[in-house]
Amino acid sequence: MSERITGPSFFIGRGGDGADGLISFGSGQPDLAPPDGVFEAMWNFRGFKYGLVQGDELLHDALAQDYPHADAEQFVISNGASEAIDLVLRALYEPGAQVALQRPYYYSYPHNVTLAGIELAYYDLVDGKIDLDEFEHAVHTCRAVVINSPSNPTSTVQEVDTLKNIEEICDRRGIWVISYEVYKDLIYVRENYLIQGTRVVTINSFSKTFAMCGYRVGYLWARDRDLVSRIVDMKSRTAMNTSSVGQAMALAGLGVRAAHIVATVPVWKERRDLIYAGMQKLGLEVWKPEGAFYILPKIKDPTRAMHDLYHHYKLIAYDGTWFGAPDRLRFSFALDAAKIEEGLKRLGKFLANEYCSY
Amino acid sequence: MSERITGPSFFIGRGGDGADGLISFGSGQPDLAPPDGVFEAMWNFRGFKYGLVQGDELLHDALAQDYPHADAEQFVISNGASEAIDLVLRALYEPGAQVALQRPYYYSYPHNVTLAGIELAYYDLVDGKIDLDEFEHAVHTCRAVVINSPSNPTSTVQEVDTLKNIEEICDRRGIWVISYEVYKDLIYVRENYLIQGTRVVTINSFSKTFAMCGYRVGYLWARDRDLVSRIVDMKSRTAMNTSSVGQAMALAGLGVRAAHIVATVPVWKERRDLIYAGMQKLGLEVWKPEGAFYILPKIKDPTRAMHDLYHHYKLIAYDGTWFGAPDRLRFSFALDAAKIEEGLKRLGKFLANEYCSY
The missing domain is CATH 3.90.1150.10 (Aspartate Aminotransferase, domain 1)
Structure with missing residues (x-):
């Protein structure tokens, strides 16, 4: 059987x-090994104490230099992108809140949304691409949307014009954008377009770019100070700092990105x-x-x-x-x-x- | 200012x-360093891929040998005891559920309970000890209780008779016992008494015994197969495997416990x-x-x-x-x-x- x-x-x-x-x-997950420096950071690691719940300050500084108009204190280092999205959704929860997903979606998103007590809304991609009419129709009642470009599982990259329109629509309607960009360094057609805005939360990971899946290091970048503070407080209850040695490896990776x-x-x-x-x-x-x-x-x-x-x-x-x-x-x-x-x-x-x- | x-x-x-x-x-957190073997496990580590969400099988086997009547598949390795209690409470959530805490309590417990959407109940310790009348009065409407002996912050150890009574009361009333035993190896007055039962979930950590706080490795041991399965499914959405190198270090620690x-x-x-x-x-x-x-x-x-x-x-x-x-x-x-x-x-x-x- x-x-x-x-x-x-x-x-x-x-x-x-x-x-x-x-x-x-x-x-x-990548089969190509992490860069040498990433392993060396582990082999040279000696610490054993708790780190800051929000994450290592050197790593925050390095990330802030990687993004335009970013401040170090806007980053939270997480147990992979998985914990980042869980924390963001739990922090955005309010009774009756809805979150919209593109479909096809990464298989965990619907679970992440419902685990946070939030209701689901969907809009269908057309040949892997976002149709703005479908998008606006689906999201107008939502508290947040998850954008995933390049996307798992479609491997499509959304058009820059589409993403700019999404920025505008969500900004106008006061909708949070959770931009899940863990494949931003693996694009074959153009440079990544970074979604920006005051209510944008960018989620990324060291898993794909640096083949660090098993070490579980990701991060979120939220421009909203109050949201960051609620997320850090929550993480201090549900996980504490992300693995200290994992963060040292991530920092080494960023240095040779x-x-x-x-x-x-x-x-x-x-x-x-x-x-x-x-x-x-x-x-x-x-x-x-x-x-x-x-x-x-x-x-x-x-x-x-x-x-x-x-x-x-x-x-x-x-x-x-x-x-x-x-x-x-x-x-x-x-x-x-x-x-x-x-x-x-x-x-x-x-x-x-x-x-x-x- | x-x-x-x-x-x-x-x-x-x-x-x-x-x-x-x-x-x-x-x-x-301990200032005494981890045993040498723990660091060596890190310095010798070479893997980089995802591990099993439930945790490394060698570590499950080692834990199962450390506890009486335990099966390897009853353990879930977590990002510290913090993630373990978060997962258990979220898995035990149902509308209207209550969880009882001893007071004084570890400062995160009330947040853990409310973050899981569960209501709080309390009973006061008497000179750091559980009074069984107070206990039974508080818990009779509850879905679960959190027991913490040795306790943070009181550093008291509950009497063996008390713990046996709690086993009996909770078993009779169908109440889940979340036994948070992260200090079980740091007792000055007697051996640890392990709370047992079909609806008992034991939570522990490598942070205190092995000074591994910053590496974030803990575990839960649930005797209920369905609960384990719901927890593993949830963790596959919210975190994936616990740090692979952290688990290798934990295994080395167990070997010299x-x-x-x-x-x-x-x-x-x-x-x-x-x-x-x-x-x-x-x-x-x-x-x-x-x-x-x-x-x-x-x-x-x-x-x-x-x-x-x-x-x-x-x-x-x-x-x-x-x-x-x-x-x-x-x-x-x-x-x-x-x-x-x-x-x-x-x-x-x-x-x-x-x-x-x-």
């Missing part, structure tokens, strides 16, 4: 290292080209990834396809249903070219042999 | 290392004796600390006393008001004998020179 896969956590932290013969297009991006983005782009061409060759309908490292082919009954691929082809892909895309599968291409090619072969066999018989 | 101190986070991560001339009886306790508890006991005798000599009314590293003298207007001590005597002590003890100050004695003596001198001067003029 084949094991039933109930959600992404079935796979997180398991498999895909090659030893088990699995090819994992599952978890969205530009060089690391120059070294790694071409690798990501090559993989993107490989999997995009491979999927097209298999006749699958896909959007060309513009950022991040996901591709989202259209497929009939993705839940069944995911189970078949895992149990019979030793291939991990995620059910689009988890992302609000019930006619698609999500493939992360955070693995080397040889594995991508082997994975495409298995996918081709699956499509030829099994899928026709549905 | 003297800066206003609004809560413990004013002090956390600041001061008390001697360089600034401050004597800190503030934050409750017995030897480390033998080496450190006598040091804590000596400090306990020193500060207890010193406070008695100053004529202060205190309970003799039975565990943990706090002492809680009775003092008039502790808010004003805290400010005066900090601004005029360079001494940090915490306002008892934060702990539901509005007639006391909390002193943590997690600092060396010379500093304790200097601190007692300053406290003596304060009492002689200033406090009389209130």
Whole structure:
């Protein structure tokens, strides 16, 4: 009897290292190692005491230099972007509050919103892009919106004009913008456009750019002093400081960011080209990834396809249903070219042999 | 103009290392370094990927061996005990739910409860001890109780008979017991008594025993499979795995726990004796600390006393008001004998020179 896969956590932290013969297009985490300096920061670390709940001051200073018009005290270092969004949503909670999500969405967003006691609203992306009429219609009753560009799982990058319009709409209507930009350094089509405004909260992470997923270091940047203060107070109850050694590693990473991006983005782009061409060759309908490292082919009954691929082809892909895309599968291409090619072969066999018989 | 101190986070991560001339009886964190093996685990660490959200399996196995009748899959590794209690309370939330706290309480508990959307109930300790009539009266309408023995801030250890009665009362009434035992390895009067039961959740931390505060590794042990599963699902949204390197350090710590306790508890006991005798000599009314590293003298207007001590005597002590003890100050004695003596001198001067003029 084949094991039933109930959600992404079935796979997180398991498999895909090659030893088990699995090819994992599952978890969205880099296989390329962190820059040397990041490890050295850990190997040289000697502290053991509590740090400031808001985060290490050197790291705040370094982040403030990375962003225009930013002050060090506007940053809060968090246990990855996951804790950052949880804290922001809990801080924005009020009775009856609604938060709007783009759909398809990162699978945790709806849970984050409801865990904070907030109601959900959705608007559908059109071919991975935000339609401003749909957007404005969905958000006008909302307290906040989550923007995710480049997006997980669509790997689309929103147009600069769209993002500027969103700034204007939300500013005019007094809506908070939670801009979840963890893939801002992995863009293939243009420079990242930073959403700005007094009620904007930018969330980022060291996980993707610096391959630090397991160390859990992210941050939020809120321009509103009162919001920062409420978040820090909450974090002093629910977590205390983010791992002190993780923050030292993050600081080391920031110091070599530009060089690391120059070294790694071409690798990501090559993989993107490989999997995009491979999927097209298999006749699958896909959007060309513009950022991040996901591709989202259209497929009939993705839940069944995911189970078949895992149990019979030793291939991990995620059910689009988890992302609000019930006619698609999500493939992360955070693995080397040889594995991508082997994975495409298995996918081709699956499509030829099994899928026709549905 | 003297800066206003609004809560413990004013002090956390600041001061008390001697360089600034401050004597800190503030934050409750060991000054004794972690055992060597803990640091070595960090210096030898090479991983960078996501770990299992529930925690590292080797660490689960080691913990299961440390507790009677425990299974590895009943443990969840968390960002300190702080995240553990946040997760448990959020998982136990239901509309109208109440949670009972002993008073004085650890200052974050009331916030943890209300952040989870749960209502608060209290019962007062009598000279630092649980009175079972008060307890049963307060808890009979509650979904859960938090038990904290040894307690922060009272440093009292509850009687074994009391704890057995609590097991019986809560079992009979179907009340969850959240047993927050982060000081279980720092007891001066007897062995720890482990509260057991099907609806018991034990919370612990590597922060105090192993001086790992800044690394943020704790855990919960829940006997209820469904609760564990809800907590892990929640953590996969709000934080993902606890720091991978932190968990490797925790595992190394567990391996030398017995030897480390033998080496450190006598040091804590000596400090306990020193500060207890010193406070008695100053004529202060205190309970003799039975565990943990706090002492809680009775003092008039502790808010004003805290400010005066900090601004005029360079001494940090915490306002008892934060702990539901509005007639006391909390002193943590997690600092060396010379500093304790200097601190007692300053406290003596304060009492002689200033406090009389209130």
